[in-house]
Amino acid sequence: MEFMRVYWARRGFTSDCNNSKVYVDECVVDESVIKAVITNKLLFKNIIKAGRGTRNVFECYNYTSLTxxxxxxxxxxxxxxxxxLKRNDHLHFSLDSIRKICNNINDMKLFNLIYEKKRSLFFSDTLLECAATSGNTKVFKILLDQTVPKQLDLYHQPSLLVYSIEGLDQFSRYPREHHPCHSLNKAINGCHIGIFDLIVGSRGIVEIEKLFSLQSKILINDSKRISSFLEYLYNFIETKLLPIIPNKTIVCIAMKFVSPLLFPLLKSNNLSLIKKYSDNFKDNNMILYYEKVFLDWMDTLRYLTLEDNIMDDDGILEIIEWILWENRIPQxxxxxxxxxxxxxxxxxxNKKEKRFICFAFYFNKLSRGWWHPFKSDLRNDQFPLLDMYTKYYEQTVQEKMWIEDDSSFIQSLGEEINSFILFFAKSIHNEVDFFLQKDVALYRCAWVMISRDDSTHYFGQRIPFKSLKIMKFCQQRDRSFHHSFQDFTMAIKRQDLEMIEYLIQVNRTEIIADANKELIKNGSCVLILAYTEYFNEDVAKLLYENIKITLxxxxxxxxxxxxxxxxxxFYNTYIxxxxxxxxxxxxxxEDLPIIQYFFTNSQSPLDENMKHVIDKACGYAGGHLSIVQYFFENHFYSLKLDGVSCSYLDEAFYRGHMAIVNYLVREKNQYFGQRPCKIAGVICDNDILDFVLDHTKEKKSSIIKEAILGGVYHCVAHIHNHQISIPYALEDYTYTDQASLLKFIIDNTNFNVGQEKDSNSSSSLLFKTKLKRPEVLSKLVNTSIREGMDNFDLSIPPTL
Structure with missing residues (x-):
């Protein structure tokens, strides 16, 4: 079975797709409201600003179309x-929308309104997990206490709908006797004390020990929430679990819930809490583990800035120094x-900046990585050392640049500036190198200071130049300084005509050799990009006149x-x-004119390129109706469609591109294949189900099968009313946890009573269910099961 992803809903795919009339009371135009909006300058300005975006004004939604x-x-x-909801307007609720309701809505008045009107759709066990993820204790409790349409199971198996979206490739529908509590996992991930208490706090020791099979990681970075959660967890263990679990420490029991426990303990920024429980790790012969986690934690601090309040007293700096001292880390x-x-x-x-210098010193000595992963758009405030240089020392350094002798220049700066720049330049290579190349004066300081030690090693690991002035400075200082092909590559991407011209002048032969090597190895090179994706007419002419390559x-x-x-x-004319x-x-x-030009003038094989472009237009990042229209109006016969099903229509439906779906179905008479049938089986909108069924030529039995597997009871009944029978020989076992749905399936399945059984195949239909035996028996006594006992097998899990 292909796992589906309901993208159509995210694009506003509503029942408008079958042009059905939506009965909505017409809104009365209130001129006072219009006047109030227009006279509100801030609101009106924001409306105009939003309207000037890239979205076509004719594609904007109105009240009726937003369903x-x-x-x-x-x-x-x-x-x-x-x-x-209050007006009882038409709304389309998908299974994924119910999941988002539990995950995102914190307004209990709104949630209760939805819950009251759409209670029948709250049947997926994964809704508990969604509420736990958001930390909404009230919603979680409502779902946990729910009995209609079914009681939700904390120990459920992963839902097909939810977990296929998250990339689960294999899934077994066989019920497991023991399964992790995903809601508890999410509660620990987000440090949601209320959810944790609802799941664990009121349970007996047997159920709590069952939860011990799950170890979760704390994933948030909010130190206050982590600290509060760990204090709650330790207190819960101390007051409730220690008295009945002898010979165990608090940390030992806590590690049954949280792994690794020391890491979030450090992230809590709560020194008193760390001091209280850190000895437990040493007592358990975990000193090496302690040091490893400490270094892992240090690596996570690379993103901290002065604005993160890390330099306040009794914070991260004190934690680092206490651990250094208490654990006798070397030197x-x-x-x-x-x-x-x-x-x-x-x-x-100032005081905060001095504390940051201490932190930066510790990080440089203890961490195992760079300060930040390299990125070219770092601002000064994201890199505090540079901000300090700009604030206190830059003006002095610039004023002394007139001194030609390097030693005199460095000496004139003074001891404080020398100490800061040397620490700055030797601390973090990538980012310092990036900023050095923006400032010739700072680059000169670093060059002179570090050349005393090992300039070849330091500057040999440089990033590509972004300044021609600094490139020339390096060449003047060291004639052996080599220009790399990366310098040329980055200059083309920046469309830096001045630097490209200079590099061609001094290094043309090597550039041509490197470009052709790259072409042979990868089938592409930056020179082609200069004529295509990074096109600049002046740069393109310069390259065309000076560098020849073989495509x-x-x-x-x-x-x-x-x-x-x-x-x-230009590419067609010259290259x-x-x-x-x-x-x-x-x-x-917006590339439609380019597409039209290519397919009008190209001598390349069109089939491959045409298929790629239409697939993309109908795909996830597409929804480009004008491009689809261009091909269907001008190259229809080249598309080689079979008239039975259209893969482009299937893809557009799968991705939720409603305008393309309507165009292909109504104007070009295309039909759906099997994929939309499978998706429609778990859609909670009868209008969309009708639309798919009415425009499908292929076998439609898969649509009811998916509805059964998805557990959408009212959709199963609606599909069956279209004369689509429930298949007798399901490829996958029917698996349900709703008694009413199980009864409907049995009542409407043809068990071939009285017919001879095929000796080469099994004639019995195996229904799998998570319902307990009393629930099943109470529903099945009045079904058609009595007529087909020889052909019926019901798999019921043992009562726990």
Missing amino acids: SVEWIIKNQYYGLLECK SQEIIDNAHALSSSLTSL PTGQNRERYSFSSLNAII NPGLKDMKFDYTNE
Whole structure:
């Protein structure tokens, strides 16, 4: 079975797809409301600003067309949802929308309104997990106490609908006797004390020991919530569990719930809590583990800035120093002394900044990674050391740049500036190198200071140059300094004409050799990108006049898109006349003129490129109706459609592109294949079910099978009313946990009573259920089961 993802709901796929008339009371135009909006300058300004976005004004939704609850919740229009519910307007509730309701809505008045009107859809066990994820204790308790339409199970198996979306490839429908409590896992992930207490707090020791099979990680970074949760957890264990579980420590029991426990303990930033329980790890011969987790925790601190309040008293700095001292990490006293000596020498800095210098010193000595993963858009406030340099030292360094002799230049800066820049330059390579290359003066300081030690090693690991001035500075200082092909690559991506011209002038032969090597190895190179995705006319002309390359052919080709119509015209005119042997791609719907030009002028095989472009237009990142229309109006016979089913229609339906679905069905007379039938089986909207059934030529039996497996009772009945029988030989066992649904399936299944059994196959139909025996028996005594006992097998789990 193909796992489905209900993307159509996120795109507002409503019952409008079958052009059914929606009966909604017409809104009375209230001129006073319009006047109030127009006279509210801030509100009106925001409305105009939103209207000037990239969305076509004709694609905007009106009140009537907004029927997808999933879309409404995703965009947080909770007031709109409440209004429609109170007016009894048509709304489309999908299974995924119910999941989002439990996960996102904190307004209990709105939740109760939905719950009252759509109680029958709250049947999935995974809803408990959704409520636990959000930490909504009130919603979780309502669902936990629920009996209608069914009592939800804390120990459920993963739902097909939910877990297929999260990438679960294999799933067994056989009921398991023991299964983890996913809700408890989510409660621990988010440190939700209320949810944890509802699940564990009121249970007996037998059930709590059953929960011990689950170890969860704390995933949040909120130190206050982590601290509160751990204090609650330790108190719960001390007061309730220790008296009845002898010979166990608090930490030992807590580790049954949380793994690794020491890591969130450090993340709590609660030094008194860390001091209280850290000895438990040493008592359990876990010193090596302790040091490893400490270093792991240090690595996570690379993202901290001055605005994170980490420099306040009794915070992270004190935790680091206490652990260094108490655990005798090698050279810990020397590290602490050197950090404070450096901090004290920087007299221009304030108290918080000095504390940050200590922290940066510890991080540089103890962490096993860089400060930040490299990214070119770091701001000064994201990199506090540079902010300090700019604030206190930059002006002095710039003023001294006139001094030609390097030693005199460095000496003139003073001891404090020298200490800071040396620490700054030797601390964190990638980010320092990035910022150094923006400032010639700072780069000069680093060059002179570090050259005393090992400049070859330091500057040899540089990132590509972003400044021609600094590139020339390095060449003047060291004639052996080599220009890399990466410098050329990044200059093209930045469309830096001045640097590209300079590199071609000094390094043309090597650039040509490296470009051709890259073409042979990868089937692509940055030079082709300069003519396609990163097109700039001046850069393209410069490259065309100075560098010649051989375009890749055959299978060794990359797929290219063009940044503009001028780009593809230039490429066709000078680089590849006739656009031969090319794999084409596009970026967005605005590329339609480029697409039209390519398919009008290309001598490449059109079938492969056409299929790729239409698939993309109908796919996840697509929804580009104009592109689909172009191909169906101008290249229809090249599409080679069979008239039975259309894969492009299936993909558009799967992804929720309603406009494309309507166009292909109504104007081009295309039909659905099996995939939409499977998706429609778990859609909770009868209008959409009718629409799919009415426009499908292939076998439709899979639609009811999916409804049964999805547990959508009223949809099973609706589909059956379309003369679609419940299949006797299901490929997968019927699996249900709703007594009313089980009764309907049995009553409407043809057991072939009185017919001869096929000796080569099993004639019995196995129904699997999670219902307990009393629930099953109470519902089945009046069903058609009595007529087909020889053909019927019911699998019921043992009563716990």
